[in-house]
Amino acid sequence: KAGVTQTPRYLIKTRGQQVTLSCSPISGHRSVSWYQQTPGQGLQFLFEYFSETQRNKGNFPGRFSGRQFSNSRSEMNVSTLELGDSALYLCASSLGTTSGFYEQYFGPGTRLTVT
Amino acid sequence: GQSLEQPSEVTAVEGAIVQINCTYQTSGFYGLSWYQQHDGGAPTFLSYNALDGLEETGRFSSFLSRSDSYGYLLLQELQMKDSASYFCAVRDRGNTPLVFGKGTRLSVIA
Numbered sequence: 001k002a003g004v005t006q007t008p009r010y011l012i013k014t015r016g017q018q019v020t021l022s023c024s025p026i027s028g029h030r031s032v033s034w035y036q037q038t039p040g041q042g043l044q045f046l047f048e049y050f051s052e053t054q055r056n057k058g059n060f061p062g063r064f065s066g067r068q069f070s071n072s073r074s075e076m077n078v079s080t081l082e083l084g085d086s087a088l089y090l091c092a093s094s095l096g097t098t099s100g101f102y103e104q105y106f107g108p109g110t111r112l113t114v115t
Numbered sequence: 116g117q118s119l120e121q122p123s124e125v126t127a128v129e130g131a132i133v134q135i136n137c138t139y140q141t142s143g144f145y146g147l148s149w150y151q152q153h154d155g156g157a158p159t160f161l162s163y164n165a166l167d168g169l170e171e172t173g174r175f176s177s178f179l180s181r182s183d184s185y186g187y188l189l190l191q192e193l194q195m196k197d198s199a200s201y202f203c204a205v206r207d208r209g210n211t212p213l214v215f216g217k218g219t220r221l222s223v224i225a
Binding site: 033035040041042043045046055056058066088092102103105106107108109 | 127146148156157158159160163171183202210211212213214215216217218
């Protein structure tokens with residue numbers, strides 16, 4: 001079974017631009033979560049989607065948005081990029097059940113650099 | 116909301132045993148997960164404890180005490196490849212997100 005894939009793997013953008021990141025979950029997984037990871041900050045939760053519905057949203061500004069499609073693929077968008085948005089963005093999929101939610105499978109991440 | 120505390124760094128000798136602790140505060144509780152992340156890699160799932168006690172998976176074991184809001188990850192027969200960051204994670208009851216601790220960086224030395 002194929003793992004979680006994320007595209008692109010690397011991105012360099014300038015301040016003020018916007019970016020769209022894509023995530024394809026493991027086949028059969030209906031839940032997709034997004035995390036931002038920066039050095040020393042661990043994994044900061046961004047969003048969780050289940051069956052095309054946003055189930056949770058983290059404490060990030062409205063410039064961060066996302067969606068999930070009927071095939072469970074998910075995208076996240078960051079508008080008006082700031083230098084502080086430079087980070088590794090990780091997508092994780094899970095079955096979405098109560099216990100299954102604890103067992104998340106992560107993609108390789110998208111390394112975003114804002115200059 | 117949830118909060119988790121784990122040591123930021125731990126150093127241990129190859130072949131030894133190391134324990135990484137995690138204390139948490141949640142308003143409700145389903146269970147405790149552990150993840151491993153090597154430098155430059157993505158986090159990978161290690162274990163999940165929903166009930167009190169010790170769960171063993173090869174050289175790794177995870178323990179949970181719900182009454183103490185405490186858990187730990189035990190790594191035995193340490194190998195150099197175990198050098199990585201280890202994260203604990205919890206989730207409140209209801210439709211709440213999985214929240215990760217800030218991670219413990221384990222360095223295994225010869």
